[in-house]
Amino acid sequence: MLAFVVRRLLATVPVLAMVAVFVFLMLRLTPGDPAAVIAGDNAMPDQVEAIRQKLGLDEPIVTQFFIWIGKALQGDFGESFFFKKTVAELIAQRIEPTVALAIVTLLLSVAIAVPLGVIAAYRQDSWVDRTVMAFSVMGFSVPVFVIGYLLIYVFAIQLGVLPVQGYRPIGQGLWPFFERLILPSFTLSVVFVALIARITRASMLEVMNEDYIRTARAKGLPERTVLLRHGLRNAAVPIVTVIGIGLAVLIGGVVVTESVYGIPGLGRLTIDAVLGRDYPTIQAVILLFSFAYVLINLAIDLIYVLLDPRIRY
Amino acid sequence: MSAEARIEVDFAASAAAQVKRPSAIGRMLRHRSVIIGGVILIVMLLIALTAPLLGTMDPARIDPTMRNKVPGTEVSLRQDDGSRLVRTAWLGTDSLGRDVYSRVLYGTRVSLIVGLSVAAISVSIGLLIGLIAGYIRWVDAVVMRVMDGLMAIPGILLAIALVSLWGAGLGTVIIAIVVPEVPRVVRLVRSVVLTIREEPYVEAAISVGTPLPLILVRHIMPNTVAPLIVQGTFICASAILVEAILSFLGIGIPTEIPTWGNIMAEGRTVFRVYPHNILYPGIFLSLTVLAINIMGDGMRDTLDPRMSKRV
Numbered sequence: 001m002l003a004f005v006v007r008r009l010l011a012t013v014p015v016l017a018m019v020a021v022f023v024f025l026m027l028r029l030t031p032g033d034p035a036a037v038i039a040g041d042n043a044m045p046d047q048v049e050a051i052r053q054k055l056g057l058d059e060p061i062v063t064q065f066f067i068w069i070g071k072a073l074q075g076d077f078g079e080s081f082f083f084k085k086t087v088a089e090l091i092a093q094r095i096e097p098t099v100a101l102a103i104v105t106l107l108l109s110v111a112i113a114v115p116l117g118v119i120a121a122y123r124q125d126s127w128v129d130r131t132v133m134a135f136s137v138m139g140f141s142v143p144v145f146v147i148g149y150l151l152i153y154v155f156a157i158q159l160g161v162l163p164v165q166g167y168r169p170i171g172q173g174l175w176p177f178f179e180r181l182i183l184p185s186f187t188l189s190v191v192f193v194a195l196i197a198r199i200t201r202a203s204m205l206e207v208m209n210e211d212y213i214r215t216a217r218a219k220g221l222p223e224r225t226v227l228l229r230h231g232l233r234n235a236a237v238p239i240v241t242v243i244g245i246g247l248a249v250l251i252g253g254v255v256v257t258e259s260v261y262g263i264p265g266l267g268r269l270t271i272d273a274v275l276g277r278d279y280p281t282i283q284a285v286i287l288l289f290s291f292a293y294v295l296i297n298l299a300i301d302l303i304y305v306l307l308d309p310r311i312r313y
Numbered sequence: 314m315s316a317e318a319r320i321e322v323d324f325a326a327s328a329a330a331q332v333k334r335p336s337a338i339g340r341m342l343r344h345r346s347v348i349i350g351g352v353i354l355i356v357m358l359l360i361a362l363t364a365p366l367l368g369t370m371d372p373a374r375i376d377p378t379m380r381n382k383v384p385g386t387e388v389s390l391r392q393d394d395g396s397r398l399v400r401t402a403w404l405g406t407d408s409l410g411r412d413v414y415s416r417v418l419y420g421t422r423v424s425l426i427v428g429l430s431v432a433a434i435s436v437s438i439g440l441l442i443g444l445i446a447g448y449i450r451w452v453d454a455v456v457m458r459v460m461d462g463l464m465a466i467p468g469i470l471l472a473i474a475l476v477s478l479w480g481a482g483l484g485t486v487i488i489a490i491v492v493p494e495v496p497r498v499v500r501l502v503r504s505v506v507l508t509i510r511e512e513p514y515v516e517a518a519i520s521v522g523t524p525l526p527l528i529l530v531r532h533i534m535p536n537t538v539a540p541l542i543v544q545g546t547f548i549c550a551s552a553i554l555v556e557a558i559l560s561f562l563g564i565g566i567p568t569e570i571p572t573w574g575n576i577m578a579e580g581r582t583v584f585r586v587y588p589h590n591i592l593y594p595g596i597f598l599s600l601t602v603l604a605i606n607i608m609g610d611g612m613r614d615t616l617d618p619r620m621s622k623r624v
Contacts (some may be wrong), residue, residue, distance in 0.1 A: 137606055145558070255470070274564050279477075
């Protein structure tokens, strides 16, 4: 087990290193002097020179990479000349809304999708199953922002029951916080629900054909127990795997959802940074999201053992 | 089982496969979701091709007197010769007085161009890299590390980053969407190559001295066609979505070109009062992507039954 954990951790290193190289090269592949690009259009020559010194731009490119990644790993992504702050400060300010949105969405999606998938598999080929599957294909096809605006139109504008836009930190009261997250997280959960429900159904269908399910039924266990304890528990590994892989979709959706609902999170920051050509911030956000994605999937790999004791490494 | 008997069975199986091959395509074309998706797509394609003939006007024509008209309003246009032409704006006008109906119809072109080119380019590049990586061990080690790194960056973020580097434009948007898709194609092709390279007929080809490029193209590549058709379909759908998202966020195709994403981006500010600017392009966009997705599902069911069982 320990050997597996070590091996798995070591296997993540080259992936993270590749990501870092890509993000680093991003700025070097832009036409022009990186120092001038970072300093922005209104920079003074001495500012550009200061950045050149700090990034070590006179050194060979390999040295430059190590200077950059060394600072980044200590949380120093340089300064955003567009926002007039350090990138680390910017990210620290923007991280709470994004994490809140992601967690609420994740919980909501699992709470909706897993039961849907289980019922669809249990009543295979019934109208319930067909509806769930049709919803799933729709969920992959209707873009996040169209769903977002539909929900805003119905619930915020026509019915007026929920706020149109905005975000309140959790420190300012629980209800104002949740009230503003309901529509965004429903919006974002649609594609995730589609993904998880599909896998849950497929995984359950496979498991329900196993001998031990017939045994469980034969010994007279209530159907509920058969489905949940014997069925779902054994179907869990592919479901958890797809949740991990689906985080990439979720991160993409966060960028769009935050823009639609005016949530001041990392996704919104990404777009503002792109529009302001603020490369240090773009680099930092992409590095952060990708590392989070890789590390969460690593964690999922490691918790398989808890889900399914049969798995031995 | 004796060796002869096994050869007999193998022969029968491959004969069956020979007979089944054309019928797989036939079954695919008769699959209900392939038909439904295909018909919707053909309609979209026809709309894209014949947009100027469908009662549209210049989608970029600005008319300050006709701003924000609700669908069905009669609008009158001043012609070049001074006379006025009265027509109905079926889908209303946007906040610059441009005709939404014309813009949505012309927007079909951009979406289909992006979807088809991204699918074609990423499948071709991925096929080439995947064939080589799957067959040559040392290339494999290097290429797959690079692909793993690329796949670790969430696709839309990578596309956003690339667009921010290269600037907005149809070409850059297409390439920016291609880059995150390539590793997925490479993985698929590589996995097929890894299983096929052990097949007896590949061994036979090697033993009679067939050069490597010929082995790859003639003996291995045909096995990748079916999964690549399916994969390409899903790439096409996702590319259309990503293009719309980039344009909607204001970092994709330049705003003067009518695309569904741009029309919706433009409609954001007046959305509370005039939701039609987001509604109609949204319907077209969702319908197109839905058509491609259900077509892909149908193709997967018929071309690759093993895959359909898994998902």
